[in-house]
Amino acid sequence: MSLEHAILGFLNYEPMTGYDIKKMVDFSVSHFWPAVQSQIYKTLNRMEKEAWLTVETISQDPRPPRKVYQLTQSGRDELFRWLNEPQSASEVRLAWLIQIFFGGRLEDGQVIALLEHQLTLQRQRLKGFSSIPEEHQENMKDDDERDRFFWMLTVDFGVAQALAQVSWLEKVIENIKQGEYRLPTIQG
Amino acid sequence: MSLEHAILGFLNYEPMTGYDIKKMVDFSVSHFWPAVQSQIYKTLNRMEKEAWLTVETISQDPRPPRKVYQLTQSGRDELFRWLNEPQSASEVRLAWLIQIFFGGRLEDGQVIALLEHQLTLQRQRLKGFSSIPEEHQENMKDDDERDRFFWMLTVDFGVAQALAQVSWLEKVIENIKQGEYRLPTIQG
DNA sequence: AAATTCATGTAATAAGTTACATGATTCC
DNA sequence: GGAATCATGTAACTTATTACATGAATTT
Numbered sequence: 001m002s003l004e005h006a007i008l009g010f011l012n013y014e015p016m017t018g019y020d021i022k023k024m025v026d027f028s029v030s031h032f033w034p035a036v037q038s039q040i041y042k043t044l045n046r047m048e049k050e051a052w053l054t055v056e057t058i059s060q061d062p063r064p065p066r067k068v069y070q071l072t073q074s075g076r077d078e079l080f081r082w083l084n085e086p087q088s089a090s091e092v093r094l095a096w097l098i099q100i101f102f103g104g105r106l107e108d109g110q111v112i113a114l115l116e117h118q119l120t121l122q123r124q125r126l127k128g129f130s131s132i133p134e135e136h137q138e139n140m141k142d143d144d145e146r147d148r149f150f151w152m153l154t155v156d157f158g159v160a161q162a163l164a165q166v167s168w169l170e171k172v173i174e175n176i177k178q179g180e181y182r183l184p185t186i187q188g
Numbered sequence: 189m190s191l192e193h194a195i196l197g198f199l200n201y202e203p204m205t206g207y208d209i210k211k212m213v214d215f216s217v218s219h220f221w222p223a224v225q226s227q228i229y230k231t232l233n234r235m236e237k238e239a240w241l242t243v244e245t246i247s248q249d250p251r252p253p254r255k256v257y258q259l260t261q262s263g264r265d266e267l268f269r270w271l272n273e274p275q276s277a278s279e280v281r282l283a284w285l286i287q288i289f290f291g292g293r294l295e296d297g298q299v300i301a302l303l304e305h306q307l308t309l310q311r312q313r314l315k316g317f318s319s320i321p322e323e324h325q326e327n328m329k330d331d332d333e334r335d336r337f338f339w340m341l342t343v344d345f346g347v348a349q350a351l352a353q354v355s356w357l358e359k360v361i362e363n364i365k366q367g368e369y370r371l372p373t374i375q376g
Numbered sequence: 377a378a379a380t381t382c383a384t385g386t387a388a389t390a391a392g393t394t395a396c397a398t399g400a401t402t403c404c
Numbered sequence: 405g406g407a408a409t410c411a412t413g414t415a416a417c418t419t420a421t422t423a424c425a426t427g428a429a430t431t432t
Contacts, residue, residue: 037411
């Protein structure tokens with residue numbers, strides 16, 4: 001499980017509550033590893049049982065108590081073990097490609113609508129990425145420059161992916177519109 | 189659920205057993221929507237209950253009976269309804285990007301090892317793709333030309349994605365090796 | 377002699393989503 | 405006055421994975 005290890009990574013920066021972790025996840029890694037709140041709380045409980053974390057509970061009536069989680073040595077060991085472990089195939093599930101796969105049973109116009117929808121989504125994604133660096137400047141003050149670089153690398157990867165998809169989609173749409181059923185990448 | 193709809197798509201070609209479907213999935217859509225055997229059988233049962241499929245059971249002792257599934261009208265309707273439904277964000281979970289995200293806490297050499305591992309995986313993926321078109325020629329004989337085109341489009345997408353990842357990874361590795369911490373895509 | 381193909385299934389487990397619940401304080 | 409923030413949690417459900425089980429016939 002990788003959410004576990006993302007959490008270990010965040011807690012390696014500093015002790016935090018589940019609420020804080022949720023915010024950090026949304027803000028930084030959600031574009032390649034989203035997580036809902038209930039999943040984070042469940043995972044934190046499991047990790048505590050595994051003795052990767054300790055909790056300090058600070059009551060603050062009438063709100064629920066803040067449960068500040070902190071890495072144990074065993075948690076830190078696990079984090080660095082995992083950070084060095086080669087990850088096998090990355091999981092990708094693209095429902096829209098299933099649609100394209102069976103696109104032979106649709107009319108050209110229907111397929112083009114599907115492709116154009118994906119194009120819109122990818123362009124929106126690109127816009128979303130371009131706002132991250134500035135927000136980041138504000139929120140992160142004088143954190144480690146090196147941490148910042150690797151964060152921005154993951155953003156850059158997202159941008160590269162989105163750009164590649166956009167140009168692929170544009171070519172495919174154009175080809176189909178012209179009645180030329182050519183593959184943009186393989187040969188011509 | 190999209191496995192459901194992939195199955196509807198395959199059964200729209202012709203009636204098949206779960207075993208047949210598993211083979212087709214592995215051969216054609218598994219690179220963007222993998223499915224294990226037990227998942228397929230479970231899904232077929234559910235789909236039968238939903239009246240999207242009917243079964244014809246052909247006993248063949250001592251083997252398990254062949255259960256040949258066939259689309260109902262309601263199943264076909266559901267297929268085409270779904271094929272035209274715009275799909276929202278495609279699910280992508282990239283564990284190795286979590287590693288890169290926390291790469292600031294590793295040494296350059298360790299990060300480079302992670303990146304080079306991904307590079308190897310993507311190059312292998314590319315090799316895998318290049319073998320599909322020929323296999324396909326053999327297996328598919330005189331099926332609809334149009335179906336074939338859209339199948340090959342999904343392969344082409346996979347190739348485009350893999351190529352984009354390869355060149356991104358190459359640039360990042362090079363930059364880090366030179367001690368120049370630059371983002372390949374955003375600016376320079 | 378060993379591996380693969382055919383053909384089904386179950387059980388246990390893991391991971392993730394959706395929806396609900398509480399309730400004061402602060403911001404717009 | 406209404407929305408967002410803080411801060412936790414549970415329950416039901418869905419989706420997917422891993423591992424086990426059977427067993428003849430065919431291919432390597």
